[in-house]
Amino acid sequence: MSRHFAAITYTESVKAAQRQYNGRELQLAAAPDAKVELSARETEYIAARDSFYLATVSETGWPHVQHRGGPRGFLKVLGPDTLGFADCNGNRQYLSIGNLRHDNRVAMILMDYPNRRRLKLLGHVRVIDVAEASPELVAKVMQPSKELPAERILLITVVAFDWNCSQYITPRYTESELQSRGISPNPTNVP
Ligand SMILES: Cc1cc2nc3c(=O)[nH]c(=O)nc-3n(C[C@H](O)[C@H](O)[C@H](O)COP(=O)(O)O)c2cc1C
Incomplete structure (x- = not known):
């Protein structure tokens, strides 16, 4: 996780949950000022x-x-x-x-x-x-x-x-993404 993101999302409640379920808080380097x-x-x-x-x-x-x-x-x-x-x-x-x-x-x-x-x-x-x-x-x-x-x-x-x-993201395709891969999105066209 990025330091900016962790600085905002690792609240006290989140850190308490990390201690309870993870055994320790995840390391949080100081957020960059930039x-x-x-x-x-x-x-x-x-x-x-x-x-x-x-x-x-x-x-x-x-x-x-x-x-x-x-x-x-x-x-x-x-x-x-x-x-x-x-x-x-x-x-x-x-x-x-x-x-x-x-x-x-x-x-x-x-x-x-x-x-x-x-x-x-x-x-x-x-x-x-x-x-x-x-x-x-x-x-x-x-x-x-x-x-x-x-x-x-x-x-x-x-x-x-x-x-x-990327874990647990099932690949899904729009019609145009199928077409760009040479696949007809219309199943009636499948031989
Ligand atoms: C005529 C009409 C056009 C819409 N156009 C879009 C759109 O372009 N993109 C979209 O995500 N939702 C569209 N919607 C669905 C929602 O109205 C739209 O997401 C809305 O701006 C939600 O705003 P809100 O989150 O402030 O309630 C449209 C709905 C209607 C009735």
Whole structure:
């Protein structure tokens, strides 16, 4: 686990559980003062994703996880520690957006099922209404093909990330991933 990630997630309760079940606390080197920087590895991985899971926390303390999907690369790397994506009104429930008004912290999981990889991120979100965003920012995050216009832009300042092990990730493939491997996703085409 990365030092930034452990510094945030190894709380007293987590350390107590480690002592109880593991016999000792996992070693936690001091977190570096420097801000997190996404490397080329994370940047390329994020650019290739067509979905992610976004967890927020409500003012009643309940976590809430939402699935977000879009065209490949809709989650943009906008800087060394900054991600962004456009948000439309969708189902009009505004669970994530409402929660972010109370607490701007998020946890994200980005899955790569075919290659059995996953990247976890922790960050702080700034919600910017499209009408108040700079044209440059709007141009960077907009999805031109979207049937609904975006209402907001979510800017995520990443404070920690961690690559999980691949164990227990079952390979799964989208239709286009099957097609790129020369496999027809339509079983009626199988001889
Ligand atoms: C018309 C319509 C369009 C939607 N578009 C998307 C979308 O592009 N991506 C997505 O993950 N969910 C989409 N959804 C599903 C949810 O509405 C969307 O995830 C929503 O923004 C959830 O926000 P919340 O977590 O703040 O409640 C759409 C829903 C509707 C009804």
